[in-house]
Amino acid sequence: MTESQASNFTPRVFSGAQPSGNMHLGNYLGAFRNWVKLQDQFDECLYCVVDMHAITVWQNPSDLRDQIREAAAAYIASGVNPEKSILFNQSQVSGHAELAWVFNCVARLGWLNRMTQFKDKAGKNREKATTGLYVYPNLMAADILLYKGTHVPVGEDQKQHLELTRDIASSFNENYEAEVFPLTEPLIQAEGARIMSLRDGTKKMSKSDPSDLSRINLTDDVDAISKKVRKAKTDADAIPSEVDGLEGRPEAKNLLGIYAALSDKSLADVCQQFGGQGFGDFKKDFADLATSHLAPITTEMARLMENPDHVDDVLRKGAERARAIAEPVMNEVKDVIGFLR
Numbered sequence: 001m002t003e004s005q006a007s008n009f010t011p012r013v014f015s016g017a018q019p020s021g022n023m024h025l026g027n028y029l030g031a032f033r034n035w036v037k038l039q040d041q042f043d044e045c046l047y048c049v050v051d052m053h054a055i056t057v058w059q060n061p062s063d064l065r066d067q068i069r070e071a072a073a074a075y076i077a078s079g080v081n082p083e084k085s086i087l088f089n090q091s092q093v094s095g096h097a098e099l100a101w102v103f104n105c106v107a108r109l110g111w112l113n114r115m116t117q118f119k120d121k122a123g124k125n126r127e128k129a130t131t132g133l134y135v136y137p138n139l140m141a142a143d144i145l146l147y148k149g150t151h152v153p154v155g156e157d158q159k160q161h162l163e164l165t166r167d168i169a170s171s172f173n174e175n176y177e178a179e180v181f182p183l184t185e186p187l188i189q190a191e192g193a194r195i196m197s198l199r200d201g202t203k204k205m206s207k208s209d210p211s212d213l214s215r216i217n218l219t220d221d222v223d224a225i226s227k228k229v230r231k232a233k234t235d236a237d238a239i240p241s242e243v244d245g246l247e248g249r250p251e252a253k254n255l256l257g258i259y260a261a262l263s264d265k266s267l268a269d270v271c272q273q274f275g276g277q278g279f280g281d282f283k284k285d286f287a288d289l290a291t292s293h294l295a296p297i298t299t300e301m302a303r304l305m306e307n308p309d310h311v312d313d314v315l316r317k318g319a320e321r322a323r324a325i326a327e328p329v330m331n332e333v334k335d336v337i338g339f340l341r
């Protein structure tokens, strides 16, 4: 967003995660932890459980209900304050679907064809992928722009979708000769930007990885974490004392990187600290650090999940606050387009 355009819009952060499975350490280090910090830097933050994105691939209905609550619990347990930030699930605010349709009529096929995430997720089964998965980036643009979101914390992997959001916003503004939407800025965080699978250092840690050993879930207890760390793939070489020594060693780099992110140190400092040691000893320290860091989150999530009515209430109240921002924006969009209301 240009300086002059930025000043026309209230600074507002939007971000979300899909309730498509167990929330994991990648979500925490790449997103939630950062969201918590942003609460102190911005007056308005919206943190959404993007359940409509989750159904772009099949979700069992009763599992989905639990996953939505669990995602909300993960946000709160990580430090998102639902009194300050607006915490809600996407499907309770109909403006997301309405604006997504408008954007389906703005975005071009050529733009969507370039999206690498669709290619990755659809894989060889492209013909069988849902159309929802294909137009997912348009819904993501709607999520952000329904609130005229000016800043979005994104992982590296979401950068391309945010570019598309900016293209959609500027096309819409240009087509209708009205400055309705901001050009949203990405907030990319350096440390912990991409946490990789514990089984394959070239693949990102992901909820949908069939191997539970590939990720540390935020609901994992001490034993589960210790087991996963013990079984995490490494190589036979010792830990290098310089970052350069991690070249071509994705699993080693990932474990040291996670350690650095959890201990708020640089990767270089962690290499210095453990340089020359084998991974056996390092893994013990790693497991201790991960469990002590995650235990309060796990405990708070479990406490919240024992009271689903409370979580539902938080989401309902958040959705009401979200609707209060979204409705005037949607009305403005309808007026600009020429819809009667």
Ligand code: AQP
Binding pocket: 016, 017, 018, 019, 020, 021, 026, 027, 028, 029, 030, 031, 153, 154, 155, 156, 157, 158, 192, 193, 194, 195, 196, 204, 205, 206, 207, 208, 209
């Ligand atoms: N491995 C990761 N490292 C760093 N950040 C990550 N995020 C997800 N995985 C990592 C960040 O978490 C936020 C929410 O992501 P999401 O759940 O909406 O979608 P995703 O990136 O597709 O996550 P998954 O786990 O890979 O889900 P599935 O398997 O269902 O597709 C985002 O900010 C994301 O960058």
